[in-house]
Amino acid sequence: MISEPELDGAWESARPAEVAQEEAAPARRPVRPWQWVVASAVATSALWVGGLYASGGPPAAEPEVRYAVTDDLCRQFGAPALGRAAGGFTDATSNETGRHPAMDWASCSYEGDGPDGISLMVLVELHKKTDPGPEFALGSYYERILGADAAWEEMPGLGEQALVRSSEAGESLELRVRDGGAVFSFEVMSFGRSEEQPGPAGDGAPTPDQDALTAAAVEDARALMAALRKR
Structure with a gap:
């Protein structure tokens, strides 16, 4: 071998x-x-x-989150000022909520029974990893794809930054407030008098006063921020 x-x-x-x-x-x-x-x-x-x-320096620190939300935002917040402007809200429904290492969020929908047919959507986002400031004025994804017929205007004295805008026809109003890592969004919609509501035929309800709605939204934003702020 x-x-x-x-x-x-x-x-x-x-x-x-x-x-x-x-x-x-x-x-x-x-x-x-x-x-x-x-x-x-x-x-x-x-x-x-x-x-x-x-x-010019190290990565930005995580934003400060001074607020907390529960799964039932409607229970925490009743939107009293906008409720008065809407003639009272007959229904408030908590929508999708979520908890994630990057962001917590909660929302609530309110339906009015007044002659103006006002409804309200409130959304709270708590950004825990990245600062929402640079993209704040861009609005939500849906706002970007649907577009808007009015530009944002600064609303001083509310959080670190607040923006408001209303449609040209006056049937919608949006208010967004940023404070640290928290973003509060209010969207008011007015649908006018429906055919089923009392009143002469063709007698549509007047468009809600935008200044009054804006003042009510600002008042409610302050109340919501106070209700959710960590003690």
Whole structure:
């Protein structure tokens, strides 16, 4: 039986001399896996430091969240000022709520029974990881895809930043307030007098006064922020 060394020798003698000499040269020391890890860490650190200098400082800290919400926002908040403007809300329904490491949210829908047919949607978002400030004026995803016929206007003295806008026809009003990582959104819709409501045919209810609605929305925003603020 031929042993392995004999096989190796036979094979070496059967190959061209230059090939055997070339392969007989000392092999380069293989790179250990941990060396790649160290090299990668050094490169990553260099890139991080370069990005740090380019951006002027470390990544922004998480926003301060000064509020908390429960799953039943309607129980916490009754929107009294807008309720008076709507002639009273006959129904309040808590909608989708959620808890996530990045954001908590809760919402409530209110339906009025007054002649103006006013309804209200309130949404509270508590951003816990990223500052909502840079994108605040862009509104929600649905606002961006549906568009709007009016630009946002600043509303001073409410949270860190507050914006308000109303439609040209006066049938809608939106108020958004940002305070730290919290964003409070109010959307008021007026549908006018329906055919089933009492009144002469064709006698539509007048468009609600926008200044009065804005004042009511601001009052309710203050009340909501006070109700949800952490003690």
